[in-house]
Amino acid sequence: METANAIEIRDLDVDYGSRRILSDINIDIRQGEIMVIMGGSGSGKSTLLRCILGLKKPSAGHIYMLGTDICHTSNKKLYGLREQIGVAFQGGALFTSMTVAENIQLPLREHTNLDENTIQIMTRIKLDMVNMLPYENLMPSELSGGMKKRAALARAIIMDPKLLFFDEPSAGLDPITSAELDELIVMLKESMKMTIVVVTHELESVFAIADRIAILGEGQLVQVGTPEEIKSSTDERVTGLLNRTPRKNNVDKDVHIERLTRDKE
Amino acid sequence: MIKAISNLGSYAIETIEQIGRTFNLLLIIAWKMCLPPYQIFPIIKQIYFIGARSLTVIIISGATIGMVLGLQFYNTLERFGSVGVLGSAVALSIIRELGPVMTALMVVGRAGSAICAELGIMRITEQVDALECMAIPPDKYLVAPKLIAGIVSVPLLNFVFNVVAIGGGYFVGVIMLGVGEGSYVNGMIDSVVWGDVRLGMVKSIIFGMLITLICCAKGFYLHLSQYGSQGAEGVSRATTDAVVISSVSVLFFDFLIGALMS
Known part of the structure; x- marks a missing residue:
């Protein structure tokens, strides 16, 4: 079953041990849009991404990806869904024992029966799209960030x-490299009609690429909206993030002293 | 006091969890190995890494241990006037005990630590997550070839170790110390029976599985262990643990298999 939304997140709670990381998250990500998930450090955006990818099981709630609830589905179906997604990790997560080209060919070799020639051509097409064609035979350790x-x-x-x-x-x-990547993301959306989810806290990138933005703060969804709606938001947490206002530490003096001097548990 | 008991409890729970995870990994891999696609080329690559590249260390340690055994047994047997059984003593010690154990310990030191570190680094650099997201099961893709390679390579290395060690004993006993060639070789042929060879073979197959499984599990499940959040130091501590646990397990299972099969 496919809906107008590529991803629907419903009442999502995520805990690490006894610590609640995400609480009551509800987001719809529409087909063909670039949704940016934004928030400060520790806001839970990377955890949310791991949940959407099925790498972390939430404590409660549902995530519907292309119509399937990935929180309550079999491993086989989850793997089937994953063949329809692509993930670019923060550090690249390239396999260090393979060349750039071998890294890129891996999903094709594992999931298709394409002949060697076609695999080589497809690899070069994709490498050309990201301006990496001259570096196909380099090892990941020889590449810049x-x-x-x-x-x-x-x-x-x-x-x-x-x-x-x-x-x-x-x-x-x-x-400059950052702006090039932003352009590439927008180009991918337009040329390949992909739904793209970007997790970032870089303000310039956010407004350069986003169709809609979801802002997380301290494990809760603060606001979802278009870049214009976010810019005109009056919510303190949103304006604080956009204006880079340092967080105030409004802790009582006695509590603060107790924290500094108490025995370590 | 309460803190000490609490720490002991946490340690016990973590240990039981680790044993459970390791056993679970073995079952998952055993099941997935039956399903296509079959990882023929990665298995050959791992046999080369665990087996072929361990040959030098196996040959050197086999020759050294064979020579030491030849020398020590000669000195002991000479006191009882029984140097004629030198060949039997060397061969039986090596085939039944020292061959499988020393081969396994050498493989733990050379390949086991590398396997654990490789998987641990892949885990902390999100390479394992990347495989998951590409719908490539990382347990089957990364762990299964290593496990099969361990089960295949360790018995083969054990065979090489045995031959070289018996040769080392021959060199010291017959060539250096003058024990009769006939008594060394014939004594060995007369005393070594199929049961001894079978015992050594069973031990080396089990050791091969055990050490690769422990080293793989330690690296693969690094994120679930207490070192999971410690980055490079976590990998180093997991690798140390993997080597220590594998080595101790080899010695413990050596006794267990020996007791059950003797």
């Missing part, structure tokens, strides 16, 4: 996925 991210992106799109996830595309990159 931006090149690793682009190679990871090529691997993520090699199977022409319906859904593309990108974790922190701009983190640790210089402004």
Whole structure:
């Protein structure tokens, strides 16, 4: 069953041990849009991405990906769904024992019966899309941070996925490389009609690529809206994030002293 | 006091969890190995890594241990006037006990630590997650070839170790110390029976499975262990644990199998 939404997140709670990381999250991600999940450090955005990818089981709630509830489905169905998605991890997560081209070819070799020639051609097409064609025979350790991210992106799109996830595309990159990646993400959406989910906290990137933005704060969904709606928001947590206002530590003086001096448990 | 009991309890729970996870991994892999696609090339690659690349260390340690055994047995047997049984003593010690145990310990040190570190690094750098997201089961793709390679390679290495060690004993006993060639070789042929060879073979197959399973599980499940959040130090501690636990398990199972099969 396919709906107008590529992903629907309903009443999601996530805990690590006794610590609640995400609470009552409800987000719809529409087909063909770029949804940016944004928030400060520790806001739970990476945990949310891991839940959407099925790498972390939530404590409660549902995540419907392309109509299937991935929280309550069999491993076989989950793997079937994963063949329709692409993921570019923050550090690239390229296999260090393989060349760039071998990394990109891996999903094709595992999931298709294409002949060697076709695999080579498809690899070069994707490498060309991310401007990495001259580096196909390099090992991941020989690549810069931006090149690793682009190679990871090529691997993520090699199977022409319906859904593309990108974790922190701009983190640790210089402004020019970061802008190039932003352009690439928008180009992918337009040329391949993908639904793209980007997790980031880089403000410039967010407003350059987002169709809609979901803002998380301290494990809760603060607001979902278009970039204009987010910019005009009056919510303190949103304006604080956009204006880079340092968080105030409104802790009582006595409580603060007790925290500093109490015995370690 | 309460803290100490609490720590002991946590340690016990973690240990039981680890044993459960390791056993579970074995069952999952045994099941998935029956299903296509079959990982023929990765298995050959791992046999090369665990087996062929361990040959040098196996040959050197086999020759050394064979020579030491030849020398020590000669000195002991000479006191009782029984140097004629030197060949039997060396061969039986090596085929039944030292061959399987020393081969397994050498493989733990050379390949087991590397397997654990490789999988641990893949885990902390999200490479295992990347495989999951590409719908490639990481247990089957990463662990199964190593496990099969361990089960195949360790008995073969054990065979090489046995031959080289018996040769080392021959070199010291016959060539250096003058024991009769006939008594060394014939004594060995007369005393070694099929049961001894079978015992050594069963031990090395079980050791091969045990050490690769423990080392793989330690690296593969690094994120679930207490070192999971410690990055490079976590990998180093998991690798140390894997080597220690594998080595102790080899010695314990050596006794267990020996007791059950003797």
